[in-house]
Structures are given as C-alpha cells and as structure tokens.
Amino acid sequence: MKPSRFSYKRPASWDDAVKLVLAGARPGAGTQSLGPMLNLRLARPDTIADLRHLPDYAGVSVRGDTVRIGAGTTHAALEDGVVPGRLGQIMASVARRIAYRPVRTRGTIGGSLAHADPAADWVAVLPALGGVAVAFGAAGERRLPLANFVTGIFETALAPGEVLRAVEVPMLRDAARWGHWKFCRKIGEFSKATACLLDVPGARPRAVLAALDGPPMVIDDAAALLADPTGEARRIVAGCPGLSPWRQAIAEAALRHAVQGARA
Amino acid sequence: MSRIDITLTVNGEPRELKVEPRDQLADVLRGPLMLTGTHVGCEHGVCGACTIEIDGAPARSCIAHAGSCDGATIRTIEGFGDDEIMRALREAFTREHALQCGYCTPGMLVVGRDVVRRLPDADEARVREEMSGNLCRCTGYRGIVRAIVSVIVARRHARREGACR
Numbered sequence: 424m425k426p427s428r429f430s431y432k433r434p435a436s437w438d439d440a441v442k443l444v445l446a447g448a449r450p451g452a453g454t455q456s457l458g459p460m461l462n463l464r465l466a467r468p469d470t471i472a473d474l475r476h477l478p479d480y481a482g483v484s485v486r487g488d489t490v491r492i493g494a495g496t497t498h499a500a501l502e503d504g505v506v507p508g509r510l511g512q513i514m515a516s517v518a519r520r521i522a523y524r525p526v527r528t529r530g531t532i533g534g535s536l537a538h539a540d541p542a543a544d545w546v547a548v549l550p551a552l553g554g555v556a557v558a559f560g561a562a563g564e565r566r567l568p569l570a571n572f573v574t575g576i577f578e579t580a581l582a583p584g585e586v587l588r589a590v591e592v593p594m595l596r597d598a599a600r601w602g603h604w605k606f607c608r609k610i611g612e613f614s615k616a617t618a619c620l621l622d623v624p625g626a627r628p629r630a631v632l633a634a635l636d637g638p639p640m641v642i643d644d645a646a647a648l649l650a651d652p653t654g655e656a657r658r659i660v661a662g663c664p665g666l667s668p669w670r671q672a673i674a675e676a677a678l679r680h681a682v683q684g685a686r687a
Numbered sequence: 688m689s690r691i692d693i694t695l696t697v698n699g700e701p702r703e704l705k706v707e708p709r710d711q712l713a714d715v716l717r718g719p720l721m722l723t724g725t726h727v728g729c730e731h732g733v734c735g736a737c738t739i740e741i742d743g744a745p746a747r748s749c750i751a752h753a754g755s756c757d758g759a760t761i762r763t764i765e766g767f768g769d770d771e772i773m774r775a776l777r778e779a780f781t782r783e784h785a786l787q788c789g790y791c792t793p794g795m796l797v798v799g800r801d802v803v804r805r806l807p808d809a810d811e812a813r814v815r816e817e818m819s820g821n822l823c824r825c826t827g828y829r830g831i832v833r834a835i836v837s838v839i840v841a842r843r844h845a846r847r848e849g850a851c852r
Contacts, residue, residue: 424730431691431708431754451755458750459731461709471708473755499744523820525798526732528744529751610819 426461430470437559437588440472445561445584448472452480452495452534455526456543474586481531488594489554494533494587502527509595510552517548517603523611537587539573542613546573547633548603550641551619554592560585573638599623602684605634606673616670618677620645620685628685632678636665652682693757697722698766708754713737715753716763724764724793728822735821738794739763745801764793772800775841779834787825795821799835807843811836 432448434440444450449468451457452475460466474480480495483505490506502518504511521527521535521544535545536556550573555566558581567580569590574580581587600622605614614634622628622645630648633639640663642648648655656678660671690705697720706715711730716722716739728736730749737748740762767773776799779785786792795818802809802817809817814835815828823831 425711425714426709426752428707429709431752433757454750454752454755455732455747458747458752461752462711462730462750471754475755522732523735524801524817525735525738525745525747525820529741529746610816 424462427464427467429461429468431473432470433473433476435476437477437586440474440477440586441559441561441584443470443472444586446470450474450537450586452531452537453497453529454534455522455530456535456538456540480588485594489591490594491557491589491591492532493589494537495531496533498522498527498530498532498535499524501532507594509597509599510592513552513595513599513601513603514548516601517544520544520605520610526611532590533587536572536590537579537581539575539577539579540613541573541576541637541639542615542617542634544605544614544617547605547614547617547631547639548619549590549592550639551621551629551631552592553621553629554590556580556587557589557591558582558585559588564588566591570641570643571638575638576636578638595621595623600685602681602686604677604680604684606677616673616677618674618681620648620681622649622685630678630681632659632663632674635663635674648678649682649685652679656682691754691757693753695756695758696760698762704753706753708752710753711749712739712741712751712753712756712761713748715756716748716761722763722765726790726793728790733820733822734791735794735798736791738797738821740766740797745797764796767796767800770800772803772838772842775838776800776803776834779837780831783830783834783837785826785830785834786823791821791823791825795823795831799831799838802835803838803842807839807846809836809839814839 448470451471482493498518498521501514535543549569556572558565603619605617617633620630628645630642630645656675660674695702713727716725726736728734732747732750739748
C-alpha cells in the first residue's frame with residue numbers, strides 16, 4: 424500500500440512540463456485518482472511532473488460567450504460557484520456529487536478528464552456541455568472537441584507529450600434545462616451508470632450516457648429521448664455492447680432520470 | 688530517486704524534512720514528526736481517517752505525497768487546541784457517544800469542523816451526505832451525526848440571539 428519509488432518534478436513553465444512528459448514523466452495534478460493508483464501500485468511512474476504550480480493552471484475567465492476553466496481548477500472551487508451563471512449552477516451541482524469534499528479540495532477538473540476513468544463525473548458531463556479541451560504540446564495550444572476527447576478507458580485524444588491546459592465551455596442562458604443522474608450504492612463512490620441531458624431552447628438537445636465499459640456515448644440529437652424516454656433509453660442501451668442485464672437496467676434508468684431532471 | 692528536502696508549516700511551526708517523494712504525507716506526519724493523531728486506514732482516499740487540513744482545506748493525507756506538499760501549510764488534529772468549533776465538537780462527540788474505538792475520530796472531527804464552518808444551515812440529511820466520506824465501524828454514525836448537528840444548531844441559536852440584541 425505504499426507507492427514504488429518515483430522522482431518528483433515541479434515544472435515552472437508549460438514548455439518545461441511538455442519536455443518532462445515527452446521524456447516519460449507522468450503528469451500529476453490533484454492526484455486524487457493517481458494517488459490511490461500509486462499506493463496500490465497500479466501506476467508505477469519513474470517521474471511525476473506536478474502541474475499544479477504552472478501559471479494559470481487553476482482559475483476561470485470569461486471571454487465573450489465562453490468560459491475558460493483552467494485544468495487545475497478544483498472540484499471544490501466549482502462546487503463553490505467559481506463559474507458564473509446557469510453553466511456555473513450546473514457545474515456546481517455536478518461537482519458537489521464528486522467523491523467527498525476532502526477529495527474535491529485537491530482533485531481537479533482537468534486531472535479527472537485527462538485521467539479518463541469511464542465512471543468519472545466530468546468525463547460524462549463535459550461532452551454534454553460542449554466546448555473544447557485545450558491541449559498544450561511542443562507546437563503550442565491545440566483545441567479538441569470535448570464531445571470525443573475521451574476515446575476509451577483511461578484513453579484520450581491527447582497526443583504523446585501533450586498536457587491538458589484548460590477546457591473552454593459555452594456559457595448557458597438561464598432557460599437551459601439540465602438533467603443529471605448517476606447510480607452509486609453509496610454517496611461518493613464511483614458511478615455504475617451516469618446520464619445527463621442538456622436542452623437549450625432553439626438548439627438540439629444533447630445527452631450523454633457514461634460509466635460504460637468504454638468512452639462516454641454522446642447522443643447528439645436527444646429529441647427522440649425527450650419524446651419517448653422509456654423506449655428510446657432501451658434502444659440506446661441495447662446499442663452498448665457487453666453490458667450485463669443489471670447494468671443495462673441502471674443505464675436505462677439513468678437516461679430516464681436525466682430526462683426527468685431536464686423536464687422538472 | 689533520492690531523498691529530497693521539503694519545508695512544511697505544521698500546526699504553526701516551520702519544519703524542514705528529508706523525505707522520499709513517494710512518502711505519504713500521513714506517514715511523514717506520523718513518523719518523523721511523531722504526530723500520531725492522524726490515523727491511516729484504507730490508504731486510497733476512501734475511509735477518511737487520515738483527513739487533515741492542507742492550506743486551510745480538508746484533504747486526505749494518504750493520497751497527498753510528500754514531494755507535492757513542499758511549501759504547504761498543514762494542520763493536524765493536534766493543531767486545533769484553541770479552536771472554538773473544534774472544542775464544541777469534542778464536547779458534543781463525548782456527550783453523544785460519537786466514538787468508541789476512536790480510530791476514525793480525528794478525520795471525523797476535521798471534516799465535521801469543515802461542515803460546521805462551510806454549511807451553517809445544514810440539516811441532518813446534509814450532514815450525513817457531507818460525512819459520507821468518513822467511515823466508522825463502531826457507532827453506526829447516529830452519535831456522530833447528532834454531535835455535528837447539535838453544534839450547528841447551537842451556533843445558529845447563538846447567531847439569532849446575537850442578531851436580536
């Protein structure tokens with residue numbers, strides 16, 4: 424239950440961080456997922472590059488209709504309302520249900536997304552909110568759609584040597600409707616099925632089903648799900664390979680509850 | 688892979704230490720610093736026994752590793768001596784039988800204090816939600832929840848009385 428030996432680096436610039444990662448260092452942020460994996464020796468990196476001291480790693484800025492959220496922004500900061508407006512309300516409600524407060528004070532939105540655990544909350548929610556992930560590599564910044572940023576279990580669209588610098592998410596009008604539901608037998612444990620749905624008047628409703636055995640499933644036009652939650656949830660889940668009957672049942676329930684939440 | 692020098696401020700005192708980057712903060716506190724009030728349970732962030740304050744916020748000291756804590760300000764259960772809320776919580780834990788073996792208690796108190804400070808209007812359901820990251824294998828939680836709720840209620844009354852005067 425103690426990590427294997429690693430050396431620890433604290434890069435002072437983004438360029439230094441990229442150099443370290445290119446040389447094989449494992450990027451670390453709040454280490455609330457990596458920490459347990461180190462202790463359990465599921466991860467045995469030679470070097471950890473601690474990103475938390477990089478300039479502008481944490482923090483939120485609004486530019487026009489978009490909010491840029493530094494990858495190092497903690498779940499606790501999001502829970503406490505660091506993002507303004509309707510989007511901030513939605514993100515706060517999601518953040519409050521991530522693990523436990525003493526985990527949220529260190530765990531970060533970017534760390535969680537880049538770690539890409541299929542059951543993680545931002546992995547499920549950010550594709551529904553839309554926007555882009557801002558990657559930083561040797562060639563500078565690159566923007567990748569959040570809808571397909573997570574590509575598999577612990578796999579992302581980041582190229583070798585790239586680190587996640589921020590996410591940029593469109594602000595939402597007050598009229599935006601939101602539903603989010605996850606199945607946890609105990610508060611704070613990893614979800615067994617997560618679904619969310621964003622319905623902005625005048626735009627196509629978008630839903631996500633996550634905590635599957637792969638990347639989150641993005642339903643780009645969820646109008647049919649809104650019209651017939653029971654039938655459409657069954658049809659969507661039937662298209663997810665390899666789920667046992669009880670997981671199919673809770674995945675369907677997650678989609679139905681997400682619709683209910685968005686209608687309430 | 689060699690040992691590195693780090694500086695921590697622990698319970699108000701600056702400490703210089705030689706550690707391995709992989710050392711869990713909890714082990715640094717319990718070993719070289721001999722602050723054994725921080726208890727180590729699951730070692731993967733689930734049980735809450737090792738919860739302390741890092742830079743003023745509650746955090747797990749089993750999944751914060753020593754290297755990453757260089758420069759941090761740490762407060763352990765030993766560092767709350769003169770804190771008004773902690774004193775009230777200790778009295779309430781005693782009164783409500785909120786502990787038996789005491790293993791989970793330091794973490795319960797640190798998180799309980801954060802709940803009292805951060806959520807002055809929390810009801811019993813919210814306290815249960817907030818305390819869900821701290822496991823107790825003796826009490827069945829009723830005494831713990833009662834103790835924390837009683838401190839919140841007492842402070843709410845004190846606030847109202849203050850406002851009436």
